[in-house]
Amino acid sequence: MTAVNPPAIGRELVNPPSDGISNLRFSNHSDNLLVSSWDKSVRLYDASANVLRGEFMHGGPVLDCCFHDDSSGFSASVDNCVRRLVFSHGKEDILGKHDGPVRCIEYSYATGVDYRVVGRVKTFFLELKHGGNEGGGAEISKIRHLGPNEDVLALLGSKRRRFGTPKAFFIKTQGQVVTGSWDKTLKCWDPRGASGQERTLVGTYQQPERVYSLSLFSNRLVVATAGRHVNIYDLRNMSQPEQRRESSLKYQTRCVRCYPNGTGYALSSVEGRVAMEFFELSEASQAKKYAFKCHRKSEAGRDIVYPVNAIAFHPIYGTFATGGCDGFVNVWDGNNKKRLYQYSKYPSSIAALSFSRDGRLLAAASSYTFEEGDKPHEPDAIFVRSVNEMEVKPKPKVLP
Secondary structure (H helix, E strand, C coil): CCCCCCCCCCEECCCCCCCCEEEEEECCCCCEEEEEECCCEEEEEECCCCEEEEEEECCCCEEEEEEEECCEEEEEECCCEEEEEECCCCEEEEEEECCCCEEEEEEECHHHCEEEECCECCCCCEEEEECCCCCCCEEEEEECCCCCCCEHHHHHCHHHHHHCCCCCEEEEECCEEEEEECCCEEEEECCCCCCCHHHHEEEEEECCCCEEEEEEECCEEEEEEHHHEEEEEECCECCCCCEEEECCCCCCEEEEEECCCCCEEEEEECCCEEEEEECCCCHHHHCCCEEEECCEEEECCEEEECCEEEEEECCCCCCEEEEECCCCEEEEECCCCEEEEECCCCCCCEEEEEECCCCCEEEEEECCCCCCCCCCCCCCEEEEEECCHHHHCCCCCCCC
């Protein structure tokens, strides 16, 4: 890699959390940034304006957060609760609880798209439309929660007679919240209600071990647990995993993130490695998978290896950044198996990373993760830096 003078690590956001930062995420609609922390808070920042827009306190440390829309989100807490947080109204709802600390949370936008179905269906809360084009036609009815394989036509009643018997329906499902817990379960929730767990809980799915990391792409969900297990689900049928795998890395999984093109996932471990995996089980696809070493250094003739805590994919170029307990952020071209860039060292471990929706900004949580036990450390901080194209754009292959 050509030597260049690395730019500054970015602008530090005001009013940071007072304890370890567990995660941060940019909105899909703006430069708003959601941040969860061991100080029991979830904070909403305008990262461009460097302003704290709102804050909610919890009954215990918050281990994860995600956006619902630009001014609301969800949180996963050590107090076992799953919450919806509406910053624009200062309103907090409890969707439900796990039997142990909730480690991960994701919001599935994919389950909010239209599906074309005929006759009997098995899905969640439905909005039926009658028409020849997806998303078009006259609205027939809002349908209650359907049981497995319940007949849609039987529920239309008089409106069915009014419109006749349609040959097909376009069905819009409400998005889901997915949580993973140290109680060894996944749970799916209907985010519309805080009207009691019996109304919001869609399903509970047993896992082989404690859930450490989740990632979503469209309807595909990747679940990484203790014991190096990896389960891959289709959100439209959660009765059992599509695939059950074991991590190709020898040590504990720290983070999993799906590729932006949906063909696979990157998985990092506590032992300074990242594995690049593919969903397709064909021999040709599996031949493309590989793993590489990162976030390590040699000192006095021995290797010092650091956990890789964070992975974030660039939304435009599909390259990705990794953050480790060495305090460095590296950018990688996974297709060409090359490092593109290394940013200046941050004051502490990199606990979380997120690119903005357009890839112009990179947020990094500089926050000690206690990998070396309780010891004096730099204050927890959030840095947001502008991303130059040269740092994240794949370089063309040089032909021999």
